[in-house]
Amino acid sequence: xxxxxxxxxxxxxxxxxxxxxxxxxxxxxxxxxxxxxxxxxxxxxxxxxxxxxxxxxxxxxxxxxxxxxxxxxxxxxxxxxxxxxxxxxxxxxxxxxxxxxxxxxxxxxxxxxxxxxxxxxxxxxxxxxxxxxxxxxxxxxxxxxxxxxxxxxxxxxxxxxxxxxxxxxxxxxxxxxxxxxxxxxxxxxxxxxxxxxxxxxxxxxxxxxxxxxxxxxxxxxxxxx
Amino acid sequence: xxxxxxxxxxxxxxxxxxxxxxxxxxxxxxxxxxxxxxxxxxxxxxxxxxxxxx
Numbered sequence: 628x629x630x631x632x633x634x635x636x637x638x639x640x641x642x643x644x645x646x647x648x649x650x651x652x653x654x655x656x657x658x659x660x661x662x663x664x665x666x667x668x669x670x671x672x673x674x675x676x677x678x679x680x681x682x683x684x685x686x687x688x689x690x691x692x693x694x695x696x697x698x699x700x701x702x703x704x705x706x707x708x709x710x711x712x713x714x715x716x717x718x719x720x721x722x723x724x725x726x727x728x729x730x731x732x733x734x735x736x737x738x739x740x741x742x743x744x745x746x747x748x749x750x751x752x753x754x755x756x757x758x759x760x761x762x763x764x765x766x767x768x769x770x771x772x773x774x775x776x777x778x779x780x781x782x783x784x785x786x787x788x789x790x791x792x793x794x795x796x797x798x799x800x801x802x803x804x805x806x807x808x809x810x811x812x813x814x815x816x817x818x819x820x821x822x823x824x825x826x827x828x829x830x831x832x833x834x835x836x837x838x839x840x841x842x843x844x845x846x847x848x849x850x851x852x
Numbered sequence: 853x854x855x856x857x858x859x860x861x862x863x864x865x866x867x868x869x870x871x872x873x874x875x876x877x878x879x880x881x882x883x884x885x886x887x888x889x890x891x892x893x894x895x896x897x898x899x900x901x902x903x904x905x906x
Contacts, residue, residue: 648868661860662856662857662860663857663860663861663864664860664861664863664864664867666864667863667864667867667868670867670868670871671867674871709878710878713874713875713878716874717870717871717874717875720867720870720871720874721867721870721871724863724866724867724870725863725867727863728859728860728863824875828878828879828882831882832882835882835885835886835889838886838889838890838893839889841893842889842892842893842896845893845896845897845900846896848896848900849896849899849900849903
């Protein structure tokens with residue numbers, strides 16, 4: 628059943644992405660000032676949304692672990708954090724490539740870019756912490772606390788594009804800088820397959836975490852001899 | 853197509869490739885970790901069976 632869900636989601640994501648890329652390149656007009664490069668927004672922003680959603684689920688899972696002590700919550704937290712980091716990296720790198728064309732630079736230390744990088748590094752630190760602690764319950768507890776603390780940065784990153792007027796554009800989905808309806812539909816439409824991919828990655832990673840627990844148990848058994 | 857437009861498309865391609873490359877690297881990491889876990893589980897099971905047999 629699990630495999631069926633994975634394959635169905637994967638096939639649906641590929642079909643949707645192929646359709647979206649086709650429409651993006653042939654159906655949508657170039658943006659008046661930026662030209663073709665503007666289309667990168669259809670991956671840049673959904674990647675950020677997916678990343679934040681993953682970190683939010685990791686927050687819920689971390690609270691769940693601290694409340695119940697159930698390792699399934701810990702597995703969900705680490706799985707969503709890893710997937711979130713992958714999408715966060717996609718957001719940062721696509722943003723840098725976009726900036727190179729529009730601003731003429733790869734990076735600038737403004738609030739929006741820097742806060743996203745700091746957020747990404749905090750969650751990367753979560754994975755480093757997990758590698759440093761061997762005992763599973765202690766690892767899960769410490770990681771849950773760090774995940775909860777790290778999430779405090781996420782709302783700041785999310786709203787920094789509204790709060791600070793810097794080089795990075797203002798919000799494009801609401802307010803004064805709202806994009807054309809066709810662009811917005813494509814942005815949300817492209818978020819769907821990215822979410823499907825995130826769900827697949829999390830499901831695969833959670834299964835792996837189960838096998839890691841089996842491995843831990845076998846190691847203990849082997850040492851007991 | 854002008855030089856600027858061509859460069860625009862070139863960087864759009866780089867952006868899309870970068871997004872998929874990052875996700876592909878993560879998928880490959882998952883696959884390699886899966887193989888490693890499988891190998892370790894098998895070897896530990898064999899070790900435990902051998903010891904129980906003795």
